Every structure is written in structure tokens, then in C-alpha cells.
Amino acid sequence: xxxxxxxxxxxxxxxxxxxxxxxxxxxxxxxxxxxxxxxxxxxxxxxxxxxxxxxxxxxxxxxxxxxxxxxxxxxxxxxxxxxxxxxxxxxxxxxxxxxxxxxxxxxxxxxxxxxxxxxxxxxxxxxxxxxxxxxxxxxxxxxxxxxxxxxxxxxxxxxxxxxxxxxxxxxxxxxxxxxxxxxxxxxxxxxxxxxxxxxxxxxxxxxxxxxxxxxxxxxxxxxxxxxxxxxxxxxxxxxxxxxxxxxxxxxxxxxxxxxxxxxxxxxxxxxxxxxxxxxxxxxxxxxxxxxxxxxxxxxxxxxxxxxxxxxxxxxxxxxxxxxxxxxxxxxxxxxxxxxxxxxxxxxxxxxxxxxxxxxxxxxxxxxxxxxx
Amino acid sequence: xxxxxxxxxxxxxxxxxxxxxxxxxxxxxxxxxxxxxxxxxxxxxxxxxxxxxxxxxxxxxxxxxxxxxxxxxxxxxxxxxxxxxxxxxxxxxxxxxxxxxxxxxxxxxxxxxxxxxxxxxxxxxxxxxxxxxxxxxxxxxxxxxxxxxxxxxxxxxxxxxxxxxxxxxxxxxxxxxxxxxxxxxxxxxxxxxxxxxxxxxxxxxxxxxxxxxxxxxxxxxxxxxxxxxxxxxxxxxxxxxxxxxxxxxxxxxxxxxxxxxxxxxx
Numbered sequence: 001x002x003x004x005x006x007x008x009x010x011x012x013x014x015x016x017x018x019x020x021x022x023x024x025x026x027x028x029x030x031x032x033x034x035x036x037x038x039x040x041x042x043x044x045x046x047x048x049x050x051x052x053x054x055x056x057x058x059x060x061x062x063x064x065x066x067x068x069x070x071x072x073x074x075x076x077x078x079x080x081x082x083x084x085x086x087x088x089x090x091x092x093x094x095x096x097x098x099x100x101x102x103x104x105x106x107x108x109x110x111x112x113x114x115x116x117x118x119x120x121x122x123x124x125x126x127x128x129x130x131x132x133x134x135x136x137x138x139x140x141x142x143x144x145x146x147x148x149x150x151x152x153x154x155x156x157x158x159x160x161x162x163x164x165x166x167x168x169x170x171x172x173x174x175x176x177x178x179x180x181x182x183x184x185x186x187x188x189x190x191x192x193x194x195x196x197x198x199x200x201x202x203x204x205x206x207x208x209x210x211x212x213x214x215x216x217x218x219x220x221x222x223x224x225x226x227x228x229x230x231x232x233x234x235x236x237x238x239x240x241x242x243x244x245x246x247x248x249x250x251x252x253x254x255x256x257x258x259x260x261x262x263x264x265x266x267x268x269x270x271x272x273x274x275x276x277x278x279x280x281x282x283x284x285x286x287x288x289x290x291x292x293x294x295x296x297x298x299x300x301x302x303x304x305x306x307x308x309x310x311x312x313x314x315x316x317x318x319x320x321x322x323x324x325x326x327x328x329x330x331x332x333x334x335x336x337x338x339x340x341x342x343x344x345x346x347x348x349x350x351x352x353x354x355x356x357x358x359x360x361x362x363x364x365x366x367x368x369x370x371x372x
Numbered sequence: 373x374x375x376x377x378x379x380x381x382x383x384x385x386x387x388x389x390x391x392x393x394x395x396x397x398x399x400x401x402x403x404x405x406x407x408x409x410x411x412x413x414x415x416x417x418x419x420x421x422x423x424x425x426x427x428x429x430x431x432x433x434x435x436x437x438x439x440x441x442x443x444x445x446x447x448x449x450x451x452x453x454x455x456x457x458x459x460x461x462x463x464x465x466x467x468x469x470x471x472x473x474x475x476x477x478x479x480x481x482x483x484x485x486x487x488x489x490x491x492x493x494x495x496x497x498x499x500x501x502x503x504x505x506x507x508x509x510x511x512x513x514x515x516x517x518x519x520x521x522x523x524x525x526x527x528x529x530x531x532x533x534x535x536x537x538x539x540x541x542x543x544x545x546x547x548x549x550x551x552x553x554x555x556x557x558x559x560x561x562x563x564x565x566x567x568x569x570x571x572x573x574x575x576x577x578x579x580x581x582x583x584x585x586x587x588x589x590x591x592x593x594x595x596x597x598x599x600x601x602x603x604x605x606x607x608x609x610x611x612x613x614x615x616x617x618x619x620x621x622x623x624x625x626x627x628x629x630x631x632x633x634x635x636x637x638x
Contacts, residue, residue: 248483255478257465261427262458266531267451267479312466 035323039099042330046095047087049334051342054083062087093229097291098333098347099326100232102298104239104288106325107246109299110306110318111281114253115274116170118184119362122300123162123285125185127192129296130199131165132158132282132289137199141206152234158286165191166282181363235287242284243322249277250314257312295329295348297355302328304362376439378402379454379535379567383433384423386416393419394591396433399569403534406561406568408578411588412612417571418539420588424569425456425537437535451479455533457541458524463513469523470508473498476530498529501560518549522556529560536561538570542577550574554581575612576628579603580621587611603627 047059062084105123112121112128123129135157172187173180252273255263260270288295302325303317310316329347332354336345380400386393394416401407409417422428424435426442435442437453445453455476465472476498477491487495499505502522507515512523521541528536541557542550558581561568572578578585579599587595587602589611595602602608604627609616615632 251478251481251483254467254471255475257467258458258461258472258475261425262456262461264427264447265425265451265454265456265458266475267448269447307466311468313471 035320035327039323039327039330042327042334043095043099046098046330046334047091049338050086050091051337052086054087058083059087093232094333095330096232096236098330100235100239101288101292101295102302102325102327102329103243103322104235104284104325105295105298105329106302106321107243107318108281108284108288110303110314110321111246111253111277111284112166112299113303114256114314115277115281116184117257117259118181119304120181120185120300120359122297122359123281123288124192124294124296124298125300125359126166126169126188127195128162128166128169128282128285129289129294130192130195131161131163132286133161133294134195134199134202135159135161135286136290137202137206141202154290155234155238155287158290159283161195162282162286162289163279165195166278170278185363231291235291239284239287242280242287243318246277246280246284247315247318249273249280250318253277253314254312292329292347296352297359298325298329298351300362301351301355301358304358377534379424379435379437379569381420381424381430381433381435384420384430384435385432386419386423386428386430392591394423394430397588397591397593398596399424399586399593401535401567401569403567404561404565405584406558406570406582407584407586408570408572408582409586409588410572410575410578411594415588415611416591417588419591421537421539421569421571425454426450448479451531451533453533454535454537455528455531457528457536457538459539459541461512461520461524463517463520465512467512468508469504469510469512469515469526470495470499472512472523473508473526473530476527479531494532495530498526501529501563502526502556518545518552521549521553525556529564533566535567535569538568540571540573543573550577557581575603579626579628580624599626603629 044056044059047063048054048056108123108128109121112123112126113119116126136154138161139153139157169184169187169191172191173184175183252263252268255266255268256270256273258266263273264270285299303321306317306321306324310320329351332350333347336347336350339345339350378400380398382398383396384399385395385397393414397416397420399409399420409420411417419428423430426435429443437445437450442450461472467475473495474487474491477487477494480491481487496505499508502525504519504522504526507519507523512520515523538557541553545553554577557568557570560566568582570582572582582599584597585595585599585602586593587608594611595605595608603618609618609629612629615634617630617632618627619630620626621628
């Protein structure tokens with residue numbers, strides 16, 4: 001039996017969750033610290049394990065150089081240098097990249113699911129990721145360089161690709177009562193397949209042109225291949241800002257789940273909100289794709305799991321999805337790096353193995369719920 | 373002419389593609405008055421309601437609310453004056469019923485969604501008036517159809533609008549629920565002095581529970597007045613194109629319309 005408490009509305013409220021939202025401060029603390037704790041743990045694991053394991057205290061020593069007290073004894077001067085380089089220049093950018101990809105894709109998924117009122121909307125499923133990828137591939141092949149508001153060419157191209165793809169898919173699939181589950185998937189599948197073929201074609205054609213092709217190939221397979229802190233310097237603040245903007249939309253995203261007409265009756269300017277959410281979700285997808293290529297199903301698995309635990313309110317759902325998405329991709333990236341060490345699996349392979357069964361489960365369920 | 377305290381549409385005209393569904397219809401409801409839109413299927417009742425709710429833009433004519441042209445009001449301001457009771461809410465929503473009622477305060481709360489004492493009072497009163505206080509903690513999807521309808525009504529009452537629009541609220545309800553809902557609506561309408569405008573399929577319920585009927589046929593308003601006057605007129609009954617007999621309700625004294633059976637019935 002769920003516990004009754006005074007909820008956020010001030011009305012008696014039962015939390016529909018498996019993490020009991022009782023009044024006990026211990027439980028409240030557990031509820032608030034659980035996800036950040038998991039994320040911190042994932043980050044440490046991601047730094048410790050790789051081709052070689054680096055002892056945790058060395059990792060902590062590199063991360064927190066002032067906290068010598070935390071490590072049992074002072075480290076000898078010569079030994080950790082190599083490990084420090086591995087941590088700072090290889091693993092840490094990779095882990096931060098994974099974290100940003102996860103947060104971005106999970107937020108994008110939650111946004112798409114709300115505005116399209118479709119439980120299966122995910123940046124990968126509806127083709128947004130493929131659009132972003134095509135945009136990036138074009139930049140690799142064509143000699144164009146633009147910069148705008150600190151954005152690089154890559155990010156701009158990915159954003160243009162993602163946004164135009166989602167608009168095309170949406171216009172193909174929309175009906176007055178939302179986007180039917182299966183129509184959206186079909187439209188997304190067709191557009192996505194087309195864009196991926198176009199990307200492959202460009203990659204072949206461009207083989208002679210671009211010396212950056214090997215990087216492109218790794219990236220195309222959904223490999224996290226962060227080569228410099230500089231790549232992250234653009235994406236990280238943008239993802240953070242887009243996340244904050246999404247949270248500001250949260251109450252209106254709740255209302256849109258009542259249906260577009262009813263949301264309008266409650267004072268929401270529906271078309272404006274939908275456009276804003278789609279632009280934001282496309283931006284998040286584009287930023288994630290420029291870091292890690294196409295990573296399937298993160299935007300699907302994470303928000304759904306979080307809905308089960310924390311309920312449907314977007315003011316809670318969006319932040320917890322971002323944190324959980326970050327932890328999920330950091331862990332998937334770790335699996336990708338250690339599963340067949342010293343080789344590295346493409347990250348997208350790992351998330352697909354987890355995400356595909358989950359997608360099928362949701363599809364079966366939504367056939368019952370949203371009768372077609 | 374629009375007065376400062378009414379929701380009115382003057383000369384409303386609307387067409388889906390080329391098919392005209394509403395032609396220069398004048399429809400008005402004042403605060404404190406219960407009006408039913410009646411008429412045969414396809415007469416334009418629902419279209420008229422959607423025009424007044426602002427869901428559709430009229431091809432010609434103008435909707436006024438309290439003297440302001442509807443489209444001149446910002447969306448939130450409009451939502452503080454007109455509430456629309458949803459015909460259906462996705463019955464699978466995982467929100468608690470209290471969450472849904474809280475959504476009724478959306479036209480009043482800021483971007484970050486903090487509630488004032490006044491917001492909480494409106495929510496409490498809405499739950500109490502619809503007899504759903506004890507439903508607030510429960511997930512919406514676990515409620516029965518009748519309970520979901522009460523919660524939906526509470527959400528719109530929390531909006532504290534002067535006008536309340538409903539589209540066929542009693543369709544698909546059994547006699548018990550028809551009676552409960554209409555009694556509740558009528559009581560709320562009187563207590564809160566609401567202007568109630570409902571599309572009603574059932575002429576007899578409309579005559580029992582509403583002050584005034586607006587009869588639509590083929591997209592035109594053919595009559596507008598008190599039930600006891602309208603249902604005595606042959607030209608009004610003719611629009612329903614069925615053999616009818618009118619009797620007086622033994623308790624309420626209002627006219628009730630019965631079908632006259634053919635040779636195979638009765």
C-alpha cells in the first residue's frame with residue numbers, strides 16, 4: 001500500500017513509485033541522493049576500469065589532488081604519471097563525453113515522448129540521430145567551416161540535420177489526435193534508413209577526399225571517440241543550458257499529455273510549445289551525436305524507467321532522466337571498453353543490446369493500450 | 373451585441389473544407405445561466421461549442437467574452453474565463469487525481485509552478501464540490517469512469533472560470549450517472565453562478581436541467597428560448613424529423629418529448 005503524504009500540490013498525495021516517498025528524512029535523503037550516487041559510482045568505475053585497471057586511490061588522487069587525506073598514503077612521485085595521463089587525457093574526456101551523451105539523449109527522448117504524445121518516440125527511432133549524423137558526415141566531406149555563437153560547424157550541421165529530419169517525420173506521421181505509435185515508427189524507420197544509406201554513400205565517395213575518415217568511421221559505428229577536451233567545451237555548456245530550458249517547460253509538458261485541445265483550454269500556446277520542445281530535443285540529439293555518433297534507445301529506456309520510479313511529472317522526470325541517462329551511458333561505455341578488451345566495442349552496440357528488448361516490450365504494451 | 377458579462381458568438385460561420393457546418397449562428401450564454409445546445413446529428417452543435425472554446429477559428433462572425441474579442445485575449449487570460457470539461461482524458465494517465473486538479477491552476481501559476489494559498493484553496497474547493505477529495509491521492513488510471521469524470525470536472529472547476537463548456541457530458545452514462553452528473557452540474561452552476569453551455573444529445577435531459585435551449589438544424593439556429601416555450605412549437609419539433617408526442621413531466625412540469633411508435637412498435 002502506497003503511503004499518503006502531502007504532495008507537491010499541498011493535497012494529500014500518494015507517490016506512485018517503487019521508491020517510497022514517505023516522510024522519513026532517511027527515505028527522502030535516499031530518494032534524492034540515489035541517482036547522483038549511482039552516477040558518481042559509474043564515473044569512478046569508468047575511470048578505474050579500461051584496458052588496464054587503475055587503482056581507485058590513484059584515480060581519486062588525480063581527480064582531487066588536494067585530498068591526499070582520502071588516500072591511505074602519499075603516492076610516489078614517478079609511478080602515477082603514466083596513469084595520470086591516461087586518466088586526464090583519455091578516460092576522463094571519454095567518461096565526460098559518455099555522461100553528456102547520456103544526459104542529452106535521455107532528455108531528448110523525454111521531450112519527444114511528451115510533445116509527440118507517443119511512448120516510443122526516441123531520437124534514434126524517429127530518425128533524428130540519423131539526420132544529425134548525415135549533417136556531421138557532410139561537414140567531414142565538404143570543405144565548409146562556419147561558427148556561430150561558439151558553436152562549431154559540426155554542431156551546427158548536426159542540429160540542422162536533426163531538426164529537419166524530425167520535422168519531416170512529424171509532418172508525415174501527425175494526425176489531429178497526436179502521432180499514432182506505429183505511423184511514427186514507420187515514418188522514422190523509412191527516413192532513418194534513407195539517411196543512413198545517404199551517409200554510407202557519402203562515406204564511400206568521400207573516402208578519397210577526407211583524411212579524417214578513420215575517425216568518421218569509428219564515430220559512425222556509435223563509438224565514443226572523444227579526442228580532445230575542446231570538443232566537450234562546446235557541447236557541455238550547451239547541453240546544460242538546453243536541460244535547464246527543458247525544465248522550464250516541464251509544467252506545460254504535463255498539460256500537453258491531457259491532449260492538445262485541453263492544454264490550450266488551460267492556457268498553453270500549444271504550437272509554440274511543441275516547436276520549442278522539438279527544437280530543444282533536436283539540439284540535444286545533435287550535440288549527443290557529434291560526441292558519440294548514433295547511440296540507440298537511450299532516449300527510450302531511461303525516461304520510461306524513470307517514469308516507473310518517479311512518476312510522470314516532467315519537473316521531476318526531466319532532471320532524473322538526465323542524471324540516470326548519464327549514468328547509463330557511462331556504464332554502457334565501460335562495458336564497451338572492457339567486454340572484449342583490448343578491443344573496444346562500439347558503444348551503440350551495447351545500448352542496442354539493452355534497449356531493443358525494452359523497445360519491443362513497450363511496443364507490445366502500447367498495442368494494447370493505444371488500440372490501432 | 374456582446375455585453376460585458378456573457379460569452380457570445382455572433383454570426384458564427386464555419387466550414388470543414390467546402391462542407392458548411394455552421395451558418396451565421398448567434399449563440400450566447402450569460403454568467404449564472406445554463407444553456408443547452410440541442411439539435412439532430414450533424415446540426416453543428418459541437419462545432420459551435422468548439423468555436424466558442426477557441427479551438428476553431430470562425431470563417432465569419434466573432435466570439436466575444438465579457439465584451440472582449442476572444443482572439444484579443446492572451447491564452448492564459450482566456451483560460452481564466454472559459455473552462456472546457458474534457459470529453460475524454462487519456463484513461464491511462466499515471467498522474468494522481470490531485471496532480472490533475474492542480475493542472476487546473478495552470479492559467480494562474482508561474483513558470484516554475486509554485487502554488488499560492490489561493491491556488492490551494494481553489495483546488496480544495498474543487499475537490500470538495502465534486503465530492504472527490506478522497507480521490508485526490510489515487511492514480512487517475514485506477515479510478516472508475518464516473519470517478520474520472522468527477523476528477524476532470526474538478527480540474528476545470530479549479531480553473532475558476534465564469535463559463536463552463538461541455539460536449540455531450542451524459543452520453544454513454546447510465547441513468548444513475550446521468551442523474552448524478554446533471555444534479556452536480558446544476559448545483560455547481562447555481563452556487564458558483566457559472567455560465568454553463570452544454571451540447572446535449574438528450575432533449576428530455578436538456579429540458580429538465582437547463583434554463584434555455586438553443587436549437588440547431590443544418591448549421592443554423594432555428595430557435596432559442598425556454599424549454600417550455602420551444603418544445604410546444606411544431607416548427608421546433610419538426611427539425612428532429614421523427615414522429616413525436618410532447619407530454620408534461622409529472623413532477624417538474626417541463627415538457628418531455630416521446631417517440632410515437634409506428635405500426636411495428638408499442
